[in-house]
Amino acid sequence: MTRIAVIGGGRIGEALISGLLKSGRAPKDLVVAEQYAPRAEELSGQFGIRATTIGDAVEGAHVIVIAVKPTDVDSVMTELGSVDLDGDVEQLLVTLAAGLPTVRYEAKLPAGFPVVRVMPNTPMLVGEGVSAIAAGRYATAEHMATVREILGAVGKVVTVAESQIDAVTAVSGSGPAYMFLVAEAMIEAGVGLGLTRATATELVVQTMVGSAAMLAGSGDSAHDLRAAVTSPGGTTAAAVRELERGGVRTAFYEALAAAKSRSAALGASPE
Ligand SMILES: NC(=O)C1=CN([C@@H]2O[C@H](COP(=O)(O)OP(=O)(O)OC[C@H]3O[C@@H](n4cnc5c(N)ncnc54)[C@H](O)[C@@H]3O)[C@@H](O)[C@H]2O)C=CC1
Numbered sequence: 001m002t003r004i005a006v007i008g009g010g011r012i013g014e015a016l017i018s019g020l021l022k023s024g025r026a027p028k029d030l031v032v033a034e035q036y037a038p039r040a041e042e043l044s045g046q047f048g049i050r051a052t053t054i055g056d057a058v059e060g061a062h063v064i065v066i067a068v069k070p071t072d073v074d075s076v077m078t079e080l081g082s083v084d085l086d087g088d089v090e091q092l093l094v095t096l097a098a099g100l101p102t103v104r105y106e107a108k109l110p111a112g113f114p115v116v117r118v119m120p121n122t123p124m125l126v127g128e129g130v131s132a133i134a135a136g137r138y139a140t141a142e143h144m145a146t147v148r149e150i151l152g153a154v155g156k157v158v159t160v161a162e163s164q165i166d167a168v169t170a171v172s173g174s175g176p177a178y179m180f181l182v183a184e185a186m187i188e189a190g191v192g193l194g195l196t197r198a199t200a201t202e203l204v205v206q207t208m209v210g211s212a213a214m215l216a217g218s219g220d221s222a223h224d225l226r227a228a229v230t231s232p233g234g235t236t237a238a239a240v241r242e243l244e245r246g247g248v249r250t251a252f253y254e255a256l257a258a259a260k261s262r263s264a265a266l267g268a269s270p271e
Pocket residue numbers: 007008009010011012013033034035036039054067068069070072075076096097098099119120121122173174
């Protein structure tokens with residue numbers, strides 16, 4: 001079985017580890033390198049996986065996953081540079097960090113070391129993630145297939161050119177936050193209209209689950225599904241008019257454009 005070393009056991013590292021274990025991967029095939037000791041202990045206790053140093057974690061690992069903040073990537077790469085990566089197993093580096101291009105990693109790795117850039121999202125914690133994967137210069141179709149298999153266990157996987165990863169980050173990487181924000185706003189509005197918080201929450205959560213299931217399963221477009229709820233002169237039309245008056249579409253467009261720019265800016269920052 002492919003042995004995976006996850007460097008960085010924060011929110012996305014945990015989502016990946018948890019999702020992989022839930023999908024049937026054995027704890028012995030996963031190892032985490034997390035610098036904050038209490039967090040490392042927590043992950044090790046919760047998931048029954050080994051928590052260790054970067055140098056130890058990458059030894060014998062087929063896949064090295066970088067799951068630290070973009071600002072911490074350079075120090076991790078410097079540390080990786082001091083360990084012997086040319087061991088007995090063929091290795092592949094997979095980065096989940098926003099913004100940073102594959103060349104930035106390749107420059108710090110032995111010549112020809114394969115790198116795959118991934119933009120995942122947190123719903124992989126419950127097996128419903130979506131990840132876009134992009135090949136670096138030295139990543140082969142076989143490397144891409146390995147990454148597809150790993151992330152396919154925790155959600156859907158799409159392949160894109162690296163030039164599209166900033167846009168993907170804006171849409172699906174940050175996307176869950178937009179969904180949670182909409183849920184939060186709807187729950188508050190329900191409470192404002194006199195529902196208990198528990199009732200408003202139950203109604204909103206199941207409305208999101210049901211709507212997502214229809215979008216994913218019916219084959220109808222978002223536009224058609226919305227139109228089907230919008231009776232002429234009815235309640236939904238009254239609500240949608242207010243949302244449009246509030247500039248909801250422009251707000252989403254500008255928000256995603258800001259996320260894309262931010263992702264590109266992270267990549268453009270000097271080492
Ligand atoms: N949170 C999200 O929804 C998503 C995050 N990402 C990317 O995933 C990466 C991680 O993000 P989060 O998990 O949210 O951040 P986080 O801050 O929750 O986790 C990062 C972890 O890395 C650890 N760390 C930092 N330097 C280290 C080192 N040298 N050695 C070992 N551990 C080290 C930190 O102690 C922390 O636990 C980021 O690059 C982000 O762009 C990508 C998609 C979605």
